[in-house]
Amino acid sequence: MTPPFPTGSNSDLGRLYRTMRRVRSFEERVGELFVRGQSAGSMLHLSIGEESAAVGVCAAMKPQDTFTTHHRGHGIFLARGADPNRMMAEIGGKEAGYCHGKGGSMHIADMGLGHLGANAIVGGGIPAVVGAGLSARHKGNGAVSVAFFGDGATGQGILYESMNMAALWKLPVLFCCINNQYGMGTRIDNATANTALHERALAFGLAAETVDGLDVEAVAEAARRLVDGARAGRPAFLAVDCYRFFGHARKDKSPYRDPAEEDEGRMKDPVAHARARLIDTGMTAAALDAMDGEIDAEMDATIDFTIAQTEPPLASMFRDVYAPTEPEPEPVRARIARVLART
Amino acid sequence: MVEMTYREALRQALADAMTENPDIILLGEEVGRYGGAYGVTRDLIKEFGAHRVIDTPISEAAIVGAAVGAAMTGLRPVAELMYVDFIGMTMDQLANQAAKIRYMFGGQIGVPMVLRTQGGTGRSAGAQHSQSLEAYVMHTPGLRLAMPATVADAYHLLRQAMTCPDPVVFIEHKALYTMKEDVDLAAEPLPWGKAAVRRAGDDLVIVTYSRQVHHAMAAAATLAAQGIEATVIDLRTLNPLDFDTIRPFVERAGRAMVVSEGVMTAGVGAELSARITEECFDFLHDPVVRVAGEDIPISVSPALEAGSVPGPALIAETALRMLA
Numbered sequence: 286m287t288p289p290f291p292t293g294s295n296s297d298l299g300r301l302y303r304t305m306r307r308v309r310s311f312e313e314r315v316g317e318l319f320v321r322g323q324s325a326g327s328m329l330h331l332s333i334g335e336e337s338a339a340v341g342v343c344a345a346m347k348p349q350d351t352f353t354t355h356h357r358g359h360g361i362f363l364a365r366g367a368d369p370n371r372m373m374a375e376i377g378g379k380e381a382g383y384c385h386g387k388g389g390s391m392h393i394a395d396m397g398l399g400h401l402g403a404n405a406i407v408g409g410g411i412p413a414v415v416g417a418g419l420s421a422r423h424k425g426n427g428a429v430s431v432a433f434f435g436d437g438a439t440g441q442g443i444l445y446e447s448m449n450m451a452a453l454w455k456l457p458v459l460f461c462c463i464n465n466q467y468g469m470g471t472r473i474d475n476a477t478a479n480t481a482l483h484e485r486a487l488a489f490g491l492a493a494e495t496v497d498g499l500d501v502e503a504v505a506e507a508a509r510r511l512v513d514g515a516r517a518g519r520p521a522f523l524a525v526d527c528y529r530f531f532g533h534a535r536k537d538k539s540p541y542r543d544p545a546e547e548d549e550g551r552m553k554d555p556v557a558h559a560r561a562r563l564i565d566t567g568m569t570a571a572a573l574d575a576m577d578g579e580i581d582a583e584m585d586a587t588i589d590f591t592i593a594q595t596e597p598p599l600a601s602m603f604r605d606v607y608a609p610t611e612p613e614p615e616p617v618r619a620r621i622a623r624v625l626a627r628t
Numbered sequence: 629m630v631e632m633t634y635r636e637a638l639r640q641a642l643a644d645a646m647t648e649n650p651d652i653i654l655l656g657e658e659v660g661r662y663g664g665a666y667g668v669t670r671d672l673i674k675e676f677g678a679h680r681v682i683d684t685p686i687s688e689a690a691i692v693g694a695a696v697g698a699a700m701t702g703l704r705p706v707a708e709l710m711y712v713d714f715i716g717m718t719m720d721q722l723a724n725q726a727a728k729i730r731y732m733f734g735g736q737i738g739v740p741m742v743l744r745t746q747g748g749t750g751r752s753a754g755a756q757h758s759q760s761l762e763a764y765v766m767h768t769p770g771l772r773l774a775m776p777a778t779v780a781d782a783y784h785l786l787r788q789a790m791t792c793p794d795p796v797v798f799i800e801h802k803a804l805y806t807m808k809e810d811v812d813l814a815a816e817p818l819p820w821g822k823a824a825v826r827r828a829g830d831d832l833v834i835v836t837y838s839r840q841v842h843h844a845m846a847a848a849a850t851l852a853a854q855g856i857e858a859t860v861i862d863l864r865t866l867n868p869l870d871f872d873t874i875r876p877f878v879e880r881a882g883r884a885m886v887v888s889e890g891v892m893t894a895g896v897g898a899e900l901s902a903r904i905t906e907e908c909f910d911f912l913h914d915p916v917v918r919v920a921g922e923d924i925p926i927s928v929s930p931a932l933e934a935g936s937v938p939g940p941a942l943i944a945e946t947a948l949r950m951l952a
């Protein structure tokens with residue numbers, strides 16, 4: 286079992302590899318869940334190729350830290366220690382999922398792990414970390430809050446409003462931009478005039494770096510530096526350069542990309558890179574294969590688990606619109622029956 | 629007559645209008661190379677070039693704001709908002725700028741732009757990609773609002789929107805894109821702002837729009853099999869609202885139901901119900917009944933999603949209760 290919080294002390298390459306491998310294996314199973322017609326919808330965004338960002342940054346976080354993610358957030362949540370069964374069940378829209386089937390892939394959250402929520406609005410989760418930073422400062426609990434978002438979110442004004450506030454108030458906040466080079470079918474240079482994204486953060490007075498996502502150790506190292514700095518009141522921005530291996534969502538086959546570019550992009554594989562490094566440092570392929578096999582078996586089981594789970598009961602749709610102490614909204618049917626009973 | 633889909637009709641409307649009017653430009657996320665998230669603008673960039681079919685960054689507020697400025701300076705922009713759920717991000721530009729410029733500036737200039745978007749349930753897309761937010765728009769004086777239910781209207785309403793002197797929000801329904809119909813695009817369309825009577829009957833009037841027109845028609849067929857004849861009115865545009873078409877049918881039947889996919893409270897149905905009650909009060913046997921989306925967000929669970937919005941069964945069941 287992976288400890289729930291893979292903190293700094295666990296950030297040796299073996300552990301980083303293992304967590305990245307779990308993310309990859311999980312994401313492949315998300316794809317399979319869709320193929321088997323068991324996912325809730327097709328808006329499933331896989332983070333294959335981006336594992337080092339999730340794993341490297343989460344390795345630098347402490348248990349009290351909080352974070353928000355974008356729509357491509359499975360890997361981040363898993364790296365933070367999520368239960369893959371409950372994640373997969375949520376992606377399948379089942380009652381046993383983290384959000385009882387209400388949220389799905391794009392709205393998964395778990396307050397216990399400091400996950401303030403994934404978001405289907407590009408940029409939607411970014412300003413919450415400013416608020417979390419204010420909370421941390423007020424309560425003096427030493428928590429850092431990390432906003433994970435894609436390169437596409439740099440098109441949203443709210444990022445700049447948030448970065449300015451974080452810098453102005455010296456909040457314990459990290460803005461982590463996972464730059465996979467694409468927002469849907471648009472390559473970054475078709476959406477952004479200056480693609481050196483961290484320069485924007487510098488302009489706001491944040492500590493800011495770009496790191497190559499091929500090397501998870503480099504990501505973990507940069508993240509440790511910036512997260513520690515944020516904890517000490519120096520808010521920061523980290524861009525992780527990587528490549529989106531597959532389509533935007535499960536059905537997209539990326540017809541807008543040049544196959545040669547894809548081949549080259551997929552060479553930037555942080556999992557394969559870490560594996561090669563482990564072999565260089567003396568681990569045997571057999572030992573790694575055994576670890577991989579164990580991980581794949583664990584992730585295979587998430588599919589069976591999900592298929593065996595029940596749909597949320599229909600009446601649960603009225604639950605959690607308001608606090609549990611408040612009355613639930615009156616169902617339309619009941620209201621119509623009440624109105625017509627009087628006539 | 630040709631058979632085409634709702635999606636193809638929308639595309640055809642854009643292509644025909646762009647051919648006729650060189651000042652029409654399209655701008656939005658993924659409208660060019662990708663062809664639109666739902667494929668409506670497919671290959672238009674090949675036909676009209678990247679200077680007229682403009683891929684933008686993910687910057688909704690500035691997309692709509694840029695459309696406002698372009699419209700004020702001689703272009704006829706058609707901006708695309710990928711999901712109506714993102715309308716909040718554009719609301720200042722839409723409600724405070726586009727909607728008010730003609731009025732605030734004493735009639736000097738209008739903002740002849742179209743904001744195309746799509747909404748509704750049907751794809752397990754979750755709480756932030758499945759909403760029906762037309763009431764936000766209808767609540768803002770200065771904005772026109774069209775919501776086509778049929779393939780022919782997808783074509784004609786969009787063509788008409790692109791000649792409207794004022795800003796039009798044009799909301800497609802994501803569950804209708806693959807719907808097919810035989811259409812004669814050369815036939816004279818209903819004028820802009822006129823509701824369509826899809827079916828006439830003397831027992832009750834169902835007033836609706838967009839996808840719920842199809843649910844209402846299915847319910848009306850079920851009711852007809854039981855000897856109940858319903859009128860189904862498809863509003864086509866919510867602003868202008870064609871009350872003149874509604875009135876005589878309600879006066880004749882004495883019973884009206886209003887159906888919308890959006891949530892019930894303070895929704896389009898609330899406005900319609902109030903209008904009918906105020907204007908046809910003496911003719912009504914029953915309160916005007918609202919059939920609408922539940923007052924809750926939309927879940928990703930397909931079961932909860934389907935349970936959150938009206939369908940033919942709820943419409944038919946409600947009609948039977950009214951006539952019991």
Ligand SMILES: Cc1ncc(C[n+]2csc(CCOP(=O)(O)OP(=O)(O)O)c2C)c(N)n1
Nearest residue numbers: 357405406407435436437438467468469714
């Ligand atoms: C406000 C908003 N605009 C548009 C979309 C549609 N959309 C979903 S993901 C996406 C691309 C996002 O790209 P990026 O931020 O780079 O994240 P990635 O998908 O590459 O992980 C777009 C345009 C959205 N969900 N929210």
Ligand SMILES: [Mg+2]
Nearest residue numbers: 435436467468
């Ligand atoms: Mg991206």
